[in-house]
Amino acid sequence: MIIKEFNYSKIKALGIDERYLSQDQIDQITSRFSSSWKHKTIGYSVEKRPVYSWTWGQGPQKLLMWSQMHGNESTTTRGLLDLMCLLDQDTEWTRQIYSLCTICVIPVLNPDGAHAYTRSNAAGIDLNRDAQDLSQPESILLRSLYEDWSPSFCFNLHDQRTIYNVGNDQVPATMSFLAPAADEQLTVPEHRAKAMQVIVDINEWLQSYIPQGVGRYDDAYNINCVGDTFQTLGTPTILFEAGHYPDDYQRTNTRALVCLSLYTAINSICFDLFVYQDIDQYLAIPQNEKKYVDVLIKNPYRINSAWKPGQALAITLEEKLIGGSVSWLPTTPLVVEENAFWGLKTYDVLLAQEHLLLQTKTDIWSVIQKSFN
Numbered sequence: 001m002i003i004k005e006f007n008y009s010k011i012k013a014l015g016i017d018e019r020y021l022s023q024d025q026i027d028q029i030t031s032r033f034s035s036s037w038k039h040k041t042i043g044y045s046v047e048k049r050p051v052y053s054w055t056w057g058q059g060p061q062k063l064l065m066w067s068q069m070h071g072n073e074s075t076t077t078r079g080l081l082d083l084m085c086l087l088d089q090d091t092e093w094t095r096q097i098y099s100l101c102t103i104c105v106i107p108v109l110n111p112d113g114a115h116a117y118t119r120s121n122a123a124g125i126d127l128n129r130d131a132q133d134l135s136q137p138e139s140i141l142l143r144s145l146y147e148d149w150s151p152s153f154c155f156n157l158h159d160q161r162t163i164y165n166v167g168n169d170q171v172p173a174t175m176s177f178l179a180p181a182a183d184e185q186l187t188v189p190e191h192r193a194k195a196m197q198v199i200v201d202i203n204e205w206l207q208s209y210i211p212q213g214v215g216r217y218d219d220a221y222n223i224n225c226v227g228d229t230f231q232t233l234g235t236p237t238i239l240f241e242a243g244h245y246p247d248d249y250q251r252t253n254t255r256a257l258v259c260l261s262l263y264t265a266i267n268s269i270c271f272d273l274f275v276y277q278d279i280d281q282y283l284a285i286p287q288n289e290k291k292y293v294d295v296l297i298k299n300p301y302r303i304n305s306a307w308k309p310g311q312a313l314a315i316t317l318e319e320k321l322i323g324g325s326v327s328w329l330p331t332t333p334l335v336v337e338e339n340a341f342w343g344l345k346t347y348d349v350l351l352a353q354e355h356l357l358l359q360t361k362t363d364i365w366s367v368i369q370k371s372f373n
Contacts (some may be wrong), residue, residue, distance in 0.1 A: 013085050045121065174258050
């Protein structure tokens with residue numbers, strides 16, 4: 001067994017540091033890949049944009065990975081491109097992995113949504129709720145590839161919102177995982193247990209980088225979701241959710257952790273490391289909770305008598321594609337009890353400096369926008 005040291009700085013794909021990721025940027029990276037990567041157009045989206053797959057390796061373990069089925073979730077796509085750059089290097093480790101597994105990657109399943117930076121596809125359908133209806137061409141492409149390819153493991157790659165924390169702790173859920181349910185009873189057949197065991201391996205590595213920053217996603221069964229469907233069909237499936245790292249709305253650090261997680265999963269599967277893990281360790285990973293807001297303004301009554309002592313303003317940010325870049329715009333604040341939420345950024349009007357910044361409601365929005373853009 002050979003596991004090379006993970007040196008992210010040497011494999012990071014260049015030129016994709018921002019949340020918005022265009023197909024031209026992807027093409028610039030993949031155009032430099034060696035012939036070990038096999039490129040194929042597997043079909044077209046609603047608006048007739050091509051959907052590409054990339055295949056690498058010749059081994060018996062078959063790993064199917066897809067990203068950006070939600071078009072505004074690009075962090076895992078960027079981490080996946082980093083992984084592809086790593087696999088394209090000629091090292092002792094990659095040569096051994098090449099002989100142990102075959103990896104098929106769909107970097108962007110929803111190119112129309114990625115172009116417009118929307119969750120849904122061009123027909124307004126959430127592809128991750130279309131696993132049974134198969135009403136969209138992108139859904140049909142993924143299902144057809146799954147059936148033709150018969151993968152050993154599936155990796156369903158997503159971003160999650162900034163609102164999530166880990167368990168009861170005031171720690172952002174920077175990375176979250178799920179071995180989706182295979183039935184309504186949430187039983188743990190052998191193939192689902194394998195997915196859980198791989199997640200345990202990933203979590204052990206990540207704790208060195210984000211202590212307590214790994215969460216477990218809700219496993220309520222929904223057969224309309226792609227991961228639940230593939231798990232129901234008997235394939236070990238792992239959901240990745242790339243979340244918030246402190247002060248990193250571009251998710252540069254999270255992207256690196258996605259790459260590390262994928263690298264760890266490949267090692268775990270190819271070298272059978274996961275078989276030594278206990279599913280109880282998976283169940284011990286704290287579940288995600290929703291205790292964060294992007295901005296929390298404490299004691300707003302000091303600038304407006306409409307609010308009362310003990311109340312706070314909880315503000316979430318909405319991502320908007322403006323001029324080819326993503327901006328974060330504050331939504332209408334909710335009036336909440338001061339201790340109901342934590343803020344990723346917190347302003348306390350009782351502090352003199354922040355009182356001056358937040359003297360009027362108009363200034364509140366100005367300060368918030370400058371904080372995130």
